[in-house]
Amino acid sequence: MTDTIDRTAHIDEIDAQLRALFAVERVRATAYGEHYTALWETLEQASSGGKRIRPTLVRLAYFALGGRNTGAVDQVAVAFELLHTAFVIHDDVIDHDTRRRGQPNIAGAFADRGRRLGVDEAGSDAWGEAAAVLAGDLALSLSHRTIARLDVGADIRLPLLDILDRSVFVSAAGELADVAYAILGDRPVIDRVLSTLEQKTAVYSVEAPLQAGAVLAGADTRQIEALGRFGRLAGVAFQLADDILGVFGEENELGKSTIADLREGKRTALMAFAATTDAWARIEPLLGSASLDEAGADEIRAALRESGALSATVELAREHVTLAVFEIESSDLPRDLVSALTDFARSAVERTR
Amino acid sequence: MTDTIDRTAHIDEIDAQLRALFAVERVRATAYGEHYTALWETLEQASSGGKRIRPTLVRLAYFALGGRNTGAVDQVAVAFELLHTAFVIHDDVIDHDTRRRGQPNIAGAFADRGRRLGVDEAGSDAWGEAAAVLAGDLALSLSHRTIARLDVGADIRLPLLDILDRSVFVSAAGELADVAYAILGDRPVIDRVLSTLEQKTAVYSVEAPLQAGAVLAGADTRQIEALGRFGRLAGVAFQLADDILGVFGEENELGKSTIADLREGKRTALMAFAATTDAWARIEPLLGSASLDEAGADEIRAALRESGALSATVELAREHVTLAVFEIESSDLPRDLVSALTDFARSAVERTR
Incomplete structure (x- = not known):
């Protein structure tokens, strides 16, 4: 997100709403003991500090379309x-x-809690995992509840529920495909990489928030469909940029390691392009090794650069941005929305974190 | 559930509804490849074969209250x-x-799938776990969606959403408390055991289904509250009986091992009573050991019998049934509902599986 969208006003409002919601839930939790209260505190922390891309897109579409x-x-x-x-x-x-963003995540925080209470390593880790499974269920349930309780007519509520349903259904498909891809160790192919990105991230992160804002504002079907096409393309561009940053970014700016994706053997577009070149023979033996060191990671990075896989991925992200912008420019969406979304899509390939 | 409730008609109807729902989702899933289709098939299997206690209670309350x-x-x-x-x-x-009910559960089925596809043990297990996390999210989302889409007024939908919300909120609290109890290795105390049972199981299994059926039928507040009190007490009785069966039941009838709870170190009422007697010195060193054998399990069973912990737990379950029945007999709920729920509560302590 660039500053051409007035991020600050959106983010402040979203932060205030989340704080209010979690304040209520934390009070409710106190009736169930200190561990449950701690779980809600940890969940609130997990929901904070992000870029608020999704709620900002909801608000952007909604207000631009007259809501x-x-x-x-x-x-x-x-x-x-x-x-x-x-x-x-x-x-x-x-x-x-x-860990996430350099801090213990929910599993990490509860495992630390266990160790502070004198529980052994295995027990602490199991507690951490249990806390994370439950916290995710609570966040998912809160999300559903929040849409279901909206004081709007069925003509708005049902399409919103469909958008939420599609978000969950398609993201789960993408996540399963992503895990299967890494585990089965299949040679990465660009079409499959792109469809996994779209399913796992683009639909719930860009398509669905824009469409939800538009539906709530009473937009017409053609506008909603144009936002959907834009969202899938821009969402894929964002994720392609993310995958590039995950290997070539500055760790200080990213707040995360640029070796983790390589150790995990993540099937990204970078790898799909490299797999069509001689560089694959250098990369494949190193990729997905849990013991990959910085020298090995540099070797992979060099192979990705020299083979042209890096520049092909950058180019693919830019093409997605161009196509995404075309979809909204050729629509009858309000011009200020087109302009804001164009900036948003372009920021995807220009960002450093 | 005894046969005095006409289980068959309820169960057939519920099975038919679930089959119809999963048929739609399975077709949707085919667009996302064979693994996702398999995930939905496995999820449908996971939802079948149960006793359908919760949906039967929804229907029982609803029809008896004039819905x-x-x-x-x-x-x-x-x-x-x-x-x-x-x-x-x-x-x-x-x-x-x-495994669950003697069959591979979702994690087991997907781990088997991985092994059949030539994936190593660690990769297959990781895939199984990923599939189970996602399948649970999908089932949870479907549950929320189904209530949210109801074609009823806000006067019914909002209380139903509150009941669903409470079910998730309190069950997560109970599950976290249960895990913490076993992991922290605290000496079991009966009050804490009972509140954990109520939170983890009784609320979502008995209280909430009965109240949801009643709300949907337009019952008044006093009726809904009486069903809530009955539900919490009967739900605890059911779970006490479950914990007894989990250690003293017939494995053939139960379809599960009667050593697993002991190996896990589960903090049940049996253990809470035993912990107040000399028998605890015999039990504690064995309880929670992953390598507990049948001789050790028999030693624990003997100590539970001889110390009176078993009979105290049976008595506690019966008292909960008595109190539960009192709550509905002293209410103005329809007599046929009182009669059916009395049978239901009594069946809790008489069942063998």
Whole structure:
């Protein structure tokens, strides 16, 4: 997100809504003891500190399309941030990650809690995992609840529920495909990489928030469809840029390691392009090794550069941005929305974190 | 559930509704490849074969209280069965179980799938766990969606959403407390055991389904509250009986091992009573050992019998049934509902599986 979108106002509002929601839940939790209260505190932390891309997109589409019910859009915006929180938490369970953005995540925080209470390593780790499974379920349930409780007619509520349903259904498909891809060790192929990105991230992160904002504002079908096409393409561009940054970014700016994706053997577009060149013979033996060191990672990075895989991926991300922008420019969406979304899509390939 | 409730008609209807729902989702899943289709098939299997206690209670309360909208009650009944499916699946993730009712569960089925595709043990297990996390999220989302889409007024939908919300909130608290109890290795105390049972099982299994059926039928507040009090007491009785069967039941009838709870070190009422007697010195060194053998299990069983812990737990379950029945007999609930629920509560302590 660049500053051409007034991020600050959106983010402040979303943060305030989430704080209010978690304040209520934390008080409720106190009736169930200190561990449950701690779980809700940890869940609130897990939902904070992000870029708030999804709720910002909900609000952007809603207000640009003439929506004026700030209470309703706040709820929908919050629902998409909570959905993201839930997916991130369960993604970490699946990957057995205990840190995120340089801090202990929920599993990490509860494992630390166990160790402070004198529990052994295995017990502490099991407690951490249990806490993360439950916290993800709570965030997912809150997301559903927030949409279901909206005070709008069935003509709005049912399409919103369909968008939420599609977000969950398609993201789960993408996550399963992603895990299967790495585990089965299949040679990465660009079409399959792109469809996995679209399913796992683009639909719930860009397509669905924009469409939800538009539906709530009473937009017509053609506008909603144009936002959907834009969202899938821009969402894929974002994720391609993410995968590039995950290997070539500055760790200080990213706040995460640029070796983790390589150790995990993640099937990215970078790898799909490299797999069509001689460089694959250099990369494949190193990729997915848990003991990959910095020298090995540099070797992979050099092979990705020299083979042209890096520049092909950058180019592919730019093409997605161009196509995404074309979809909205050729629509009858309001010009200020087109302009804001164009900036958003372009920021995807220009960002450094 | 005894046969005095006409189980068959309820169960056939619930099974038919679930089959119809999963048929639609399986077709949707085919667009996302064979693994995702298999995940939905496995999820459907996970939701089948149970006793359908929760949806039966929804229907029982609804029809006895004068409800006549079979479409709506079917949806609410299905939502509670799906909620149960989701909790069971994520409970298995938390416990690292790969079998349920003598069959591979979702994690087990996907790990087998990985091995058949030539994936190593660690990769297959990781895939199984990922599949179970995602399947639980899908079942949980379906449960929420089913209530949210009900074609009823806000005066009914909002209280139903509150009941669903409480089910998730309190069950997660109970599950976290249960895990913490076993991991921290605290000496079991009966009050804490009972509150954990109530939170983890009684609320979502008995209280909430009965109240949801009643709310949907337009019952008054006093009736709904009486059903809530009955539900918590009867639900605890059911779970006390479950814990007894889990150690003293016939494995053939139960379809599960009667040593697993002992190896896990589960903090049940049996253990809480034993912990107040000299028998605890015999039990404690054996309880929670992963290598506990049949001789050790028999030693624990003998200590539980001889110390009076078994008979105290049986008595406690019976007292809960008596109190539960008192709550509905002293209410103005319809007599046929009181009679059916009395049979239901009594069956809790008489069953063998």
